[in-house]
Amino acid sequence: MERYFESNYKKLGIVTINKDNQETINGPQYKPYIKIIYVPAGYSLTIDFKHYTTKKSSLFCIHPNQHLHLEQAGKASGYCMYYNRDFYCVQIHDEEVACDGLLFNNIYEIPVTELPSVDDPFISQAFQYIMEELASQESSREEMVRTYLKQIIIRTTRAWKKQQLSHLSTTPAQDLEFFRTFSRLVEIHFREKHSVTDYADLLAVAPKTLSKKFNRLRLTQPNDIIKDRILLEAKRLLAYSSMSIKEVAYNLGYDDPAYFNRLFTSKLGTTPAVFRKQFMQTEEA
Incomplete structure (x- = not known):
């Protein structure tokens, strides 16, 4: 219905x-x-x-x-x-x-x-x-x-x-809001802003302050969060679009496809080309 x-x-x-x-x-x-x-x-x-x-x-x-x-x-x-x-x-x-x-x-x-x-x-x-x-x-x-x-x-x-976020139950409300704001900023800007410094500037804090705050809240480090969001989008584009690997790299703000390949491989343990091939084989099975 x-x-x-x-x-x-x-x-x-x-x-x-x-x-x-x-x-x-x-x-x-x-x-x-x-x-x-x-x-x-x-x-x-x-x-x-x-x-x-x-x-x-x-x-x-x-x-x-x-x-x-x-x-x-x-x-x-x-x-x-x-x-x-x-x-x-x-x-x-x-x-x-x-x-x-x-x-x-x-x-x-x-x-x-x-x-x-x-x-x-x-x-x-x-x-x-x-x-x-x-x-x-x-x-x-x-x-x-x-x-x-x-x-x-x-x-x-x-x-x-x-x-x-149960471990943040005693955390001041402004710290939880800071975490939420960082989440939203990464979602908006991950294609063109790739560094902790970029997001520290948006939040009007020093990069070290941003990292220390995440350490204090026992959260994943900001740099890892940024890279994970970029790579999630990379996997989506490789799996569900017909873009070439170079086009995926450019879409995610990397002018050097070779650097994007190294980043993808170092974080995920496989190259973009192998990831796409394996995904397609799984879908066809």
């Missing part, structure tokens, strides 16, 4: 996920949209190059530039909600939900949140309420749907922080 709302470039829809239609979710029609996927236990899916099997109800937040493949649906039905930025943009509404750099665009590349037992019934019901609103003809349905969407995002953001 699918229901959607569309008006003045704004679009949001929900598809019920089950074993009968699991391949539909992988179709190109949903690729351009932001997706929030709620699935009970027993689902298997791959996002970019990481595989997940849900052991309990989980929520996945997926940006359009991420690659989703639902491999196996569980016994119980789930939901795939998709929408565009015209309907709701987390960057514009960041003060409301504070999820950019956490649920979306987080430096750990963790798109999944296992839902606590206290939140699972609420979030599952919120999806059902959205389905009901989309089926109605009420003039206020757009705002009601947006309200439920924000509630889902806020609850999931809180759960994600407890699961992934």
